[in-house]
Amino acid sequence: MLEPSLVDLQVQDGKVTDLTITIGFVNRAVEELMATKTYRQDVFLAERICGICSNIHTLAFCQAAEEIMAIEIPPKARYIRTLFVELERLHSHFLCLALLAHAVQEGEHFVRIMKERETLIGLLERISGNRVHYSINTIGGVRRTSPTSWCRRSEGVLPRLTDLSGLSLMPWVSGGHWARRSSDTVR
Numbered sequence: 001m002l003e004p005s006l007v008d009l010q011v012q013d014g015k016v017t018d019l020t021i022t023i024g025f026v027n028r029a030v031e032e033l034m035a036t037k038t039y040r041q042d043v044f045l046a047e048r049i050c051g052i053c054s055n056i057h058t059l060a061f062c063q064a065a066e067e068i069m070a071i072e073i074p075p076k077a078r079y080i081r082t083l084f085v086e087l088e089r090l091h092s093h094f095l096c097l098a099l100l101a102h103a104v105q106e107g108e109h110f111v112r113i114m115k116e117r118e119t120l121i122g123l124l125e126r127i128s129g130n131r132v133h134y135s136i137n138t139i140g141g142v143r144r145t146s147p148t149s150w151c152r153r154s155e156g157v158l159p160r161l162t163d164l165s166g167l168s169l170m171p172w173v174s175g176g177h178w179a180r181r182s183s184d185t186v187r
Contacts, residue, residue: 004023004024004025004026005021005022005023005024006020006021006022006024007019007020007021007103008020008021008022009103009104011103011104011105014104014105016104028049030045030046030049033045034046039065039139040138040139042061043058043061043062043137043138043139044135046058046060046061047133047134047135047137048133051132051133052091052092052095053088053092054088054132054133054134055084055085055088055134055136055137056085056088058136058137059081059084059085059137061137062137062138062139062140065139066139066140069139071139071140073140073141074141076145077140077141077142080136080142080144080145081136081137081142084124084128084134084136084137087120087123087124088124088134090120090161091117091120091121091124094113094116094117094120094164095117097113098110098113098114098117101113109167112167113164113167116160116161116163116164116167117164119157119160119161119164120157120161120164122157123154123157127154128144
């Protein structure tokens with residue numbers, strides 16, 4: 001289950017036999033709560049909307065505020081924001097692929113993806129100081145600039161992420177075993 005959507009896979013003998021997707025909506029009243037806070041407090045509140053994709057929520061909020069106030073951010077801040085967005089995107093996609101592997105009873109793939117995904121989470125923690133809420137975005141730019149140590153900390157991680165991407169996508173490409181097992185289910 002990926003809130004607020006429910007993906008129900010029916011699996012028999014290792015083959016997906018049916019799929020039901022239920023799309024929902026969860027009102028957490030974030031907008032109402034933000035109306036009672038300052039802009040600076042709202043950045044931190046936006047980061048807590050989701051524990052998996054916390055950065056993108058602060059980025060969207062900061063970009064909206066910057067557009068309203070006609071604030072131009074420095075190029076270095078744009079670069080740092082892009083770095084965090086892309087690392088978070090990979091983290092989120094690997095999690096979804098791991099959960100999909102688990103749903104189709106591919107325990108070995110699930111464990112391997114989750115183990116390698118930890119490398120990416122570790123990198124985010126090393127460069128931001130936090131595992132979940134990176135607290136990098138602020139209205140007008142970023143809260144921390146990238147010291148040269150960020151580059152050194154990412155060495156060795158990128159090749160592992162390339163390997164993880166191949167591992168995660170291989171079963172789905174044409175002829176891959178997950179693609180074969182689910183081909184009759186897709187309507």
